[in-house]
Amino acid sequence: MRPLLIFARRYMVPFWHWYVGGTLALLATNWMSVTIPLYLAEGVDALVSTDDPTSAVARSAVAVGLMGLAVIAVRTLSRVLYFTPGRLVEARVKRDLFSAILRHQPSFLRQWETGDLFSRVSSDVNMLRLLAGFGVLQLVNSVIAIVLAGGQMLRLSSELAIWLLGPILVGLVIVQLSIQHMFVLMRRLQVELAALSSHILASYRGVATVQGFAAEGPFTDVFDTRNEQYLRTMLQRAGIRAGIGPALAVATDVNIFLVLFVGGPMVIDGRLTVGELVAFTTLVAFITNPLRSSSFLYSIVKEAQASLERVEAIQGVPPDRPELPHPAPAPAQAPRLEIRHLTFAYPGSEDPALHDVSFTVPAGSTVGILGLTGSGKSTLLALLARLYNPPPGTILVDGTDLCRLDLDHWRERLTLVPQKAFLFSETLADNVLLGPPDEERLARAMRLSALEPDLEALPEGTATLVGEAGVRLSGGQRQRTALARGLVRDHTVLLLDDVLSAVDHATEKELIGTIRGAGSGSTVTTLLVAHRVSALQHADQVVVLDEGRVVDVGRPDELLARPGLFRDTWQQQQAEGA
Amino acid sequence: MSEETTRSDSALWRSLWPFLARDKALYAVALLLAPATALMVIVQPWLLQHVIDTAIIPGDLDGVRRGALLFLGTIVAGFVFQVGHTLALSYAAMRTITHVRHAVYTHTITRAQRFFDVQPTGRLLTRATNDVETLGETLTAGAITIVLDALQVTGVLVAMFLLDARLTLVLLLVAPVLGVVIESLRRVLRGLYTEIRTSLAELNAYLSERLDGVQIVQLYRDEERTLQGFDERLDRYRDATVRTNVYDALVYATVDGLSSVTLALMLWYGSGGLLEGTVTAGVLAAFIDYVAKLFRPIQEFSAKIAIIQRAMAALSKIFGLLDVDEAIASGEAELPTPRGEVALQGVQFAYGDGPKVLHGIDLHVAPGEVVALVGRTGSGKTTIGKLLTRAYEGFSGSITLDGHALADLSVASVRRAVGSVHQDVQLFPGTVRFNLTLGHPVDDDRVREAVRLARAEQVVERLGGLDGTIEEAGRNVSAGEAQLLSFARTLVYDPAVVILDEATASVDSLTEARIQEATEAILRRKTTLVIAHRLSTIVGADRIAVLDKGRLVELGSHAELLARGGMYARLFEEQFVEGASA
Missing domain, CATH: 3.40.50.300 (P-loop containing nucleotide triphosphate hydrolases)
Incomplete structure (x- = not known):
């Protein structure tokens, strides 16, 4: 319960005036709703009685009519006053959660798949909205309605009212028991749906393989097995829903029977008037809905608790930033990078991706890194960009431990262009500039990344929408757009992760020239990762990585002159003829 | 490529028919039990009237007990019919969506490679999962219960008319007011529901893409702009939902309040009628019950319409996919023992x-x-x-x-x-x-x-x-x-x-x-x-x-x-x- 209270204090209490107003409106609504039957009863009794009914009936009728009109206003008010904060809370939690995700580093976020994060921001926050709006409304409404209606019935006839308690209690117990069973089924449905979705997604992603091996039949069999298992569980749930769902409605009906069976003789005895009997039937029907929704409340609270846990797992954890609260400023000039006995394993993995790596990148120089897939080159760059925190003291920037640098500053001075070009669904210009329009910078970016010739083929030049929702660029174009985004930034450290793999030799040559130009005058310290030797020919130095270890360091011509991975790779790539 | 097919709503239901037809018997049972369920609901107020007027007021104790037990009988029968109806309907609907899902899956994995070149797999997955689920929700909670509601409303009107035609005419005074108010609110609501759907879709698309590219956002210190983009979309969605709340609440409360106004009018009118000896206490009691039963489906109508609208969008996307005819044309000849030339x-x-x-x-x-x-x-x-x-x-x-x-x-x-x-x-x-x-x-x-x-x-x-x-x-x-x-x-x-x-x-x-x-x-x-x-x-x-x-x-x-x-x-x-x- 504690997390729920904290949540309420943080997000709901700021809207307290809405809730207070809503509660007042609910009181008024319910008071009128239980008073209307009394006036109706008076009216009916006046009809039955013989002495001059017209004026008494007319009085009741006017009262009922006026209250009916008033109900329109107060009921609207109560719902608006409760549901609006629900929506406002939803928006706030969504925003806070998303911004918490943006503050968290990959070292923390990697424990979840993107889809999981997405569902936390969407479904789980929706659940919290349901709690903050609908849930609170139902709780308050049920309490008020049941207390007021119950009081009214007790006043009319306590004997009859107590009779009616029986079916209601039985109905509530049945509903509670079934809800617990439903929870079990719902969990199972979630697991089964996940298994089904995972098979569907894998078959779609691997459709070339499925079709190439003529395995559509067997894959459909697996699909059918899971689809039908899911169906069986859904049918079980449907069975419970159909059998037990109407329990409270039936309780109401049984109560009307009791009103007749027990109340009828009371009328004959003169202990109850006909009007009061009619009022009982109306009040019995009136509390059905509050009762039914109060049974939902349990499941709403339960689900909201689970959702809150999932939200808190992200929001309640401080970002992984060891430099806080006393960060050191990042150097303003191209820094010297020193890597000292760096051993690093990804969280949750036992095999280190880097073993005792040591080398130095002099300020303003360009160092190439060559290695096969899995050699640890991308890991090294990820550590330099502090996507993961290196162990303390293993990476020094102008002599200062990287872990002590202000991460925001460091990222402002550093550019990492990752291997996989990621473009957003926005214009090419926005993708490159990541900020307000700036023609001059944009033109420079296009020039630097050799994108100018490609622009002619795009329908709207740099204003063309790209990314998943836009024009599909070729692999090389995507790579160069990502490169443009990186090169146009003002930085003192440039990390390029195999960014030329999808461009042809001529373009590669041109871009290497650009990158060297960007680094000339020693204003930028550059690390250039590649698996193609040709991309590294002009580096001041090359570090050769193999299975996480530095196996060789030297100038490219030195490395070519001696046997080793560098020369082997070079010979192999010649043979590829690509 | 457009996501939705261009078929009309009725054409969509026709396309769904072969899937529904596979469980014809279950749907038929559900449909047949619907009037029986509605009948029990309609008979109960009638019995109430009967017991009050012919037993309670004259003081016939045995009559009261007999009438009450008869009433209990209709409750039991109503429960049985209701459970039967719901079971048949949800069984049928669950089976239907299982068939539809099968069709979507087999159709998709047999498309030519070029189809997958332009379709993000995430979207294709949504067709087979969320869209199919939405369809199931409609089949159980939306489409057919509207039939049941319509039957109940008609039945209640007939019963009221038979009990007291002139009192029923009072409804004619309220109905046009209710109709005009609800219709004008709904017109606004339809636009708002569409606004909610599109703004939510945009928000979700943005969210999912930025989560995929979160590393770029962080590496390039693009958090501020990203949050700004998120906020713009979130605000649009929030504003649409907040405005919708107001109109939703108005519809709900108007129906609620007008039902009381209707009762007041009946009471007032009935007081005149009683002098001539036509409106009895039992009739009024029955009418109070009938009016509640008449207005509740109207109250829930807009929620059900929203569900059906969602389903039409889902159906449209599902058939938009099933309409794609990019399969590789197959020849006839077989190669039992290929040599490999x-x-x-x-x-x-x-x-x-x-x-x-x-x-x-x-x-x-x-x-x-x-x-x-x-x-x-x-x-x-x-x-x-x-x-x-x-x-x-x-x-x-x-x-x-x-x-x-x-x-x-x-x-x-x-x-x-x-x-x-x-x-x-x-x-x-x-x-x-x-x-x-x-x-x-x-x-x-x-x-x-x-x-x-x-x-x-x-x-x-x-x-x-x-x-x-x-x-x-x-x-x-x-x-x-x-x-x-x-x-x-x-x-x-x-x-x-x-x-x-x-x-x-x-x-x-x-x-x-x-x-x-x-x-x-x-x-x-x-x-x-x-x-x-x-x-x-x-x-x-x-x-x-x-x-x-x-x-x-x-x-x-x-x-x-x-x-x-x-x-x-x-x-x-x-x-x-x-x-x-x-």
Whole structure:
């Protein structure tokens, strides 16, 4: 319960005036709703009685009519006053959660798949909205309605009212028991749906393989097995829903029977008037809905608790930033990078991706890194960009431990262009500039990344929408757009992760020239990762990585002159003829 | 490509009919029980009136008890009918969506490769999951309960009219007011619901993309702009929902309040009627009950309409997918024992409306021969493989397999004869065995033999044998291991012709050696077209086909081609010269 209270204090209490107003409106609504039957009863009794009914009936009728009109206003008010904060809370939690995700580093976020994060921001926050709006409304409404209606019935006839308690209690117990069973089924449905979705997604992603091996039949069999298992569980749930769902409605009906069976003789005895009997039937029907929704409340609270846990797992954890609260400023000039006995394993993995790596990148120089897939080159760059925190003291920037640098500053001075070009669904210009329009910078970016010739083929030049929702660029174009985004930034450290793999030799040559130009005058310290030797020919130095270890360091011509991975790779790539 | 089909709503329901028809009996039961359920609901107030007027007021105790027990009888019958109706309906609906999901899945996995080139898999998954679920929700909670509601409203009106026609006429005073108010509110609501749907879709699309690219956002300090973009979309969504709340609440409360106004009018009118002895206390009691039963479905109507609207959007997307007719046309001829002879003649091809990537390729590969395809990126070497496995069609010229034109052969027989090893190996969540056989019935001995030939024994052993588990997206398997498993998979499948796309991704030296051996194992026993990246593979091939910009420029053995001093020799030289200048 504690997390729920904290949540309420943080997000709901700021809207307290809405809730207070809503509660007042609910009181008024319910008071009128239980008073209307009394006036109706008076009216009916006046009809039955013989002495001059017209004026008494007319009085009741006017009262009922006026209250009916008033109900329109107060009921609207109560719902608006409760549901609006629900929506406002939803928006706030969504925003806070998303911004918490943006503050968290990959070292923390990697424990979840993107889809999981997405569902936390969407479904789980929706659940919290349901709690903050609908849930609170139902709780308050049920309490008020049941207390007021119950009081009214007790006043009319306590004997009859107590009779009616029986079916209601039985109905509530049945509903509670079934809800617990439903929870079990719902969990199972979630697991089964996940298994089904995972098979569907894998078959779609691997459709070339499925079709190439003529395995559509067997894959459909697996699909059918899971689809039908899911169906069986859904049918079980449907069975419970159909059998037990109407329990409270039936309780109401049984109560009307009791009103007749027990109340009828009371009328004959003169202990109850006909009007009061009619009022009982109306009040019995009136509390059905509050009762039914109060049974939902349990499941709403339960689900909201689970959702809150999932939200808190992200929001309640401080970002992984060891430099806080006393960060050191990042150097303003191209820094010297020193890597000292760096051993690093990804969280949750036992095999280190880097073993005792040591080398130095002099300020303003360009160092190439060559290695096969899995050699640890991308890991090294990820550590330099502090996507993961290196162990303390293993990476020094102008002599200062990287872990002590202000991460925001460091990222402002550093550019990492990752291997996989990621473009957003926005214009090419926005993708490159990541900020307000700036023609001059944009033109420079296009020039630097050799994108100018490609622009002619795009329908709207740099204003063309790209990314998943836009024009599909070729692999090389995507790579160069990502490169443009990186090169146009003002930085003192440039990390390029195999960014030329999808461009042809001529373009590669041109871009290497650009990158060297960007680094000339020693204003930028550059690390250039590649698996193609040709991309590294002009580096001041090359570090050769193999299975996480530095196996060789030297100038490219030195490395070519001696046997080793560098020369082997070079010979192999010649043979590829690509 | 548009996501939704252009069919009208009624056409959509017609398209759904074959799926519904499979459970006709269940739907019929549900439909038949609907009037019975409604009848019990209508009879109860009538009984109430009867008991009050003929037993309670005259003081007939036995009459009260008899009437009350009769009332209990209608409750039990109503419960039974209701449960029967709900069960039949939800069983039918769940079965229907299971069939629809099956259709969506099988339809999707049999589309041609070019369909997957333009469709994000995430969207396709949504068709088979969320959209189908939404349809199920409508079938159980929306569409047919509206029928039940309509029956109940009609029945209640008839009953009221029969009980007291003039009192029922009072409704005619309120109904137009209610109608006008509700309709005008709904008109606003329809627009708002659409606004909610579109703004939510935009918010979610933005969210999901930024989560995918969160690393770029962070590396480039783009958090502020990203949050701003998120806020803009969130605000639009929030404003739409907050405005909708107001109108929703108004509809709900208006119906509620007007039902009381109706009762007041009846009471007032009835007081006049009573003097003439027509309106009794029982009738009024029954009317109070009837009015509640009349207004409740109206109150819930807009929620149900919203559900149906969502369902129409989902149905439209589902049939939008099922309408896509991009399957590969299958021929009739079968190839029971393919020899593996491949011939291309004047083959030209372009992807979609794009530029031509093949400009007339002529190549004959004898059974058992190994031909290495060599050329720069974009020379068309991978395209040839894709055409041979019929992943794409629409080429001109001719491609034959054992002398049969590809288009004359059944797609299944072509794919059984021609297997391919892709660079990026696809692994599926499931057992190692499933990943090697892909569900085909193959005995374990043959699988083990293939694993041995593919030098993948240690990989399989590490994963826990054939029953070991491969995780989603092959997370627990390295790139090199995946390569070896894919060789084993191909050897299990045992096609006559293999298209081998050698991986450029480099791996550790031990795995590299194993891959080399496994490659040779395949080359030795099959007709092979190898898109080669390894020197040993190229030199070891029977012939080398050199491609340049979609044309076959040279063909011959390594020695021949080097001696000729053409393109092939130049490719070598180019590398050599460049390397030496470093």
